[in-house]
Amino acid sequence: MSLFNKILVMLVLFVAVTAALFGPELKDGVNDWLDKKSPAADEILSDMDLRHLRGFALRPEENDIQLVSVTGLRIESVQADGVHASFVLSGGGGRNSFPSLRVKLLNSKHQNVRDMELGPSNYVHSEKLEKERISLVVPVRQGEKSMVIEPFYPNGEAS
Structure with a gap:
């Protein structure tokens, strides 16, 4: 087996082990990064809006x-x-x-x-x-x- 093939196999194994061990964290990080780029990110309340917020009530989506x-x-x-x-x-x-x-x-x-x-x-x-x-x-x-x-x-x- 050539040196290139050995390095390639070790790289694939490293990626597989990393994905298995850190998959959920990596997925969350990618999702957070993508969410910042989405149009919904603009709908978050600003600090100015939050300063004037005095309270809130969680209401059911249906049968309220x-x-x-x-x-x-x-x-x-x-x-x-x-x-x-x-x-x-x-x-x-x-x-x-x-x-x-x-x-x-x-x-x-x-x-x-x-x-x-x-x-x-x-x-x-x-x-x-x-x-x-x-x-x-x-x-x-x-x-x-x-x-x-x-x-x-x-x-x-x-x-």
Whole structure:
């Protein structure tokens, strides 16, 4: 075997061993270098921006209950099967699925008497949560005079 071939084999072995031992570190270094050259690198906050930043909140990418609202609650009628109510359910951002609903039934002193929870399969709605009027039939008991409807996601916080 010639001297050139021996050097070439040793060089290949050296590169292979180095790649095996330091591969992740080398990969991270190359990625960091490439990231500095990418257009996304310009989107990082400057020191001036960071100085004015007072706080932040990490929000979920989807099913963010703070983007869901219930407005315009109306009692349509009172019948034998219960109170027929309707309200506008809105979901901002377009990334929320339909929430569960907590119906809080209150007495004449506005104290919570009873809670009912309805999953999305328990009320009629469209395919995508944007803004729509939802109708419910709420069975009521003696002493229940008003209601509040709160949206929630079972593994999240109430609004």
